[in-house]
Amino acid sequence: MEREVIQSVGFRNIVENGEVIGFQLKLRLPYYRGVFLSQLRPGTLTVDGENFTKEQITWCLQGEEYTAEEMAEDFKTHWNPTETAVLKVKKHGGLTQGYHDLKYGFCFTSSYMPPVMQAALDPDKESFVFMPEFGHHVNERRLIIV
Numbered sequence: 001m002e003r004e005v006i007q008s009v010g011f012r013n014i015v016e017n018g019e020v021i022g023f024q025l026k027l028r029l030p031y032y033r034g035v036f037l038s039q040l041r042p043g044t045l046t047v048d049g050e051n052f053t054k055e056q057i058t059w060c061l062q063g064e065e066y067t068a069e070e071m072a073e074d075f076k077t078h079w080n081p082t083e084t085a086v087l088k089v090k091k092h093g094g095l096t097q098g099y100h101d102l103k104y105g106f107c108f109t110s111s112y113m114p115p116v117m118q119a120a121l122d123p124d125k126e127s128f129v130f131m132p133e134f135g136h137h138v139n140e141r142r143l144i145i146v
Contacts, residue, residue, distance in 0.1 A: 005030055006102055006141040007084055013094035013145060020094040023047075023145070025102065026084040034081050035108045037066060037074040043105040043123030043138075045089065052089050060086040095145050105138035 002008060010026035029035065042054040054068040061079055065088070079085060087104075105123040125138070 001028055001082070001084060004028075004141060005139040006104060006143070008141075008143055010084070010086060011100075011143045011145060014088060021092065022088060022090040023094045024086055024088045025104075025143070026086055027104070027106075027139075028084050029079055029081045031108070032081055035079050037061070037071040037077045037079065039108040039110070040071055040079070041107045041109070041121060041123050042068050042071070043107075045087070046101075046103040047089075047095065048100050052091075056089060058088045060088060097145055099142055099144050101140070101142050103138060103140045 005028055007026040007028060010024065012024060013020045014022045014024055037059075040059075042057065042059070044054065045052040045057060057068070059066045059068075059071060061077060061083065064077070066074065066077075105125070107121045107123045109121075123138075
C-alpha cells in the first residue's frame with residue numbers, strides 16, 4: 001500500500017459486458033485505528049474539473065458495495081487502516097487514456113472529538129485546522145489510465 005491517500009494502483013475504467021460504464025480508484029485510510037462506515041463523511045470527487053457527488057459514488061469495502069446513504073446507517077462494518085476502499089463512479093465511456101487530475105476529500109467523526117468541531121467538518125473544504133488524524137484533508141493526485 002502506498003503512503004498517498006489516493007492510490008495509483010487500481011485507478012482504471014470499469015468494463016461491464018464489454019462496455020465501459022465508469023471508473024474506479026482506491027483510497028487508504030490515514031488513521032491508525034480504523035473507522036466504522038457510519039463515521040465517514042464522504043465528499044465530492046473532482047476529476048479534471050468534473051464533479052461527482054457522494055450520491056454518484058459507490059464505496060466497496062470487504063467485498064461489499066455501499067452508497068453514502070447506506071454507510072451512514074452502517075454501525076457494524078469497520079474500515080481497517082490496512083485495507084483500501086475502492087470507489088466506483090458511473091460515467092458512460094469512463095475516462096480517456098492519459099493523465100487525470102483527481103481531488104477528493106473525506107472526513108470522519110470520532111468519539112473524542114468535540115461535537116461542535118464535528119458539526120463544522122466539510123469533506124470538500126480544507127479545514128483551517130489541519131486534522132489528518134480525523135481524516136480531514138483534501139487529497140489531490142495526478143494519475144494515469146493506460
